Amino acid sequence: MDITLRQMRYFKALSETRHFGQAAEMCHVSQPALSTQIKEMEARLGAVLVDRRGREVALTPAGWEVLRTARAIEGELARMQESLRWRGGLRGKLRLGVIPTVAPYLLPVALPLLRGRDVRLDLRVREAQTDTLLNDLADGRLDAAVIALPSGATGLVEMPLFEDRFLLAGSAMQLAALKARGLKVAPDSIDPERLLLLDEGHCLADQALAVCGLKREAARVDLGASSLATLCGLVGEGFGLTFLPELAIESEAAGLSLMRFPAPEPFRTVGLVCRDLGAPAGWFEELSAMLSEAGEAVIARAMVRWPRAG
Structure with a gap:
C-alpha cells in the first residue's frame, strides 16, 4: 500500500x-x-x-x-x-511578506491602493526579515514578499519595484562638522567607528556595509538597534552616523540632519518575489504595479525636501 x-x-x-x-x-x-x-x-x-x-x-x-x-x-x-488559485487574477486571500525596513513606510500607502482595487481581497501581511520570508515562501506560507533584490534564492520570480537611495544621517552637529570640511563625503570615506547599523539579519545593514566596503565587525553595532526608528533616535542624539533610505525620510527624519552622497548615490532595489509556478502570473504583475506606484509616491514626497542630485 x-x-x-x-x-x-x-x-x-x-x-x-x-x-x-x-x-x-x-x-x-x-x-x-x-x-x-x-x-x-x-x-x-x-x-x-x-x-x-x-x-x-x-x-x-x-x-x-x-x-x-x-x-x-x-x-x-x-x-x-x-x-x-491565482488563475482568476489578484483576488481571494493574499499572504504578503514585507521586510521591516520597508513595511512601515510602504504599507500605509500601498494598502489603500490594494483595497481600492478590490475590497473583497483578503490581505494577510507578515513583517519579518528576509531569510524568514524566503523560508515562508518556499514552504507555501506566503504568496509573495517585498524584499531587497537580488534575493540570492533559486526558484523565484523577481520583479523590481523602485530604487531607494541612501542618505547619510546624523545629528546637526555631526553633519555640520563634515560639511565644514568642504569635501564631498563618499560612503567609503565614513569612519567605521562612527557608523551605526541595525542588528545582524537586517538586509539594510548588510547593504550599508557593502557600499562602504566594510565588514560587519568593523562597524559599531554595540547599541543593538532592532528597528530603523530606534536607530534614527540614537543617531539623532549624536551616538553616530547611519544610512537612511529615502523611503523612510518622511517618517524618521525628524530630529536628524541629512546629507546626500555624491553621484553615483548608493541605493537598494526594493522588489517583489514569488515562487516560480511555471505559469503566467497576472496577479503578480498587478500586485507589482500597485506596490511600485506606492513606493514611488513615498519617495517622490521625500524628494521634495531632499532632491536628488542632477
Whole structure:
C-alpha cells in the first residue's frame, strides 16, 4: 500500500517539533493516532524513520531522506494549488511578506491602493526579515514578499519595484562638522567607528556595509538597534552616523540632519518575489504595479525636501 499525504504531513510535523505530543497538536489529532500513522508509514517503507529512545525524537538517516522527499512533494502540491488559485487574477486571500525596513513606510500607502482595487481581497501581511520570508515562501506560507533584490534564492520570480537611495544621517552637529570640511563625503570615506547599523539579519545593514566596503565587525553595532526608528533616535542624539533610505525620510527624519552622497548615490532595489509556478502570473504583475506606484509616491514626497542630485 502507498504512503499517504496525511502520513507525510504527520511525519513532517514530527520532524519539526521532535515531539509526538506537539506534532499531534500541530496536526489537530490525538497522539496515539499520529504515532500509529508514523509506525504504519515505517512498516510500508520497511525502514525506521525516527529514534524514539531519547527525550526528543531524532530522525534516522532514512528519516532524513524521507523528509527531503516529503518536503519536495509538499512543495509541488503547493505549486499546483497556487497556480490554480491565482488563475482568476489578484483576488481571494493574499499572504504578503514585507521586510521591516520597508513595511512601515510602504504599507500605509500601498494598502489603500490594494483595497481600492478590490475590497473583497483578503490581505494577510507578515513583517519579518528576509531569510524568514524566503523560508515562508518556499514552504507555501506566503504568496509573495517585498524584499531587497537580488534575493540570492533559486526558484523565484523577481520583479523590481523602485530604487531607494541612501542618505547619510546624523545629528546637526555631526553633519555640520563634515560639511565644514568642504569635501564631498563618499560612503567609503565614513569612519567605521562612527557608523551605526541595525542588528545582524537586517538586509539594510548588510547593504550599508557593502557600499562602504566594510565588514560587519568593523562597524559599531554595540547599541543593538532592532528597528530603523530606534536607530534614527540614537543617531539623532549624536551616538553616530547611519544610512537612511529615502523611503523612510518622511517618517524618521525628524530630529536628524541629512546629507546626500555624491553621484553615483548608493541605493537598494526594493522588489517583489514569488515562487516560480511555471505559469503566467497576472496577479503578480498587478500586485507589482500597485506596490511600485506606492513606493514611488513615498519617495517622490521625500524628494521634495531632499532632491536628488542632477
